[in-house]
């Protein structure tokens with residue numbers, strides 16, 4: 001089991017989540033973060049930190065997102081500190097079909 005970053009992180013990328021993770025398992029892309037499912041210890045503390053409500057426990061409903069998290073955590077660098085988010089992040093919070101519109105970067 002692991003926790004999974006889902007679509008609503010795309011282009012919001014608030015990074016509050018990384019500040020609380022005890023095992024530094026977040027990895028950073030240009031517009032999105034992922035959790036390395038092999039490192040995540042299922043503590044759940046990142047869930048309430050995310051202003052975009054983009055983090056969930058792994059389940060049958062988010063297998064596609066688990067695969068995306070697993071794939072990009074092998075490619076992207078680790079991020080351990082909160083960073084300033086883009087000024088227009090709030091405009092992307094709740095926007096439908098972000099994966100289709102922007103892809104994973």
Ligand code: SF4
Pocket residue numbers: 003020021022023024025026035039040041042043044045046047
């Ligand atoms: Fe890190 Fe815990 Fe969130 Fe997993 S559930 S990503 S270990 S803070």
Ligand code: F3S
Pocket residue numbers: 005008009010012013014015016017018032033049050051052053054055
């Ligand atoms: Fe993304 Fe939420 Fe973290 S928007 S970067 S999962 S705080």
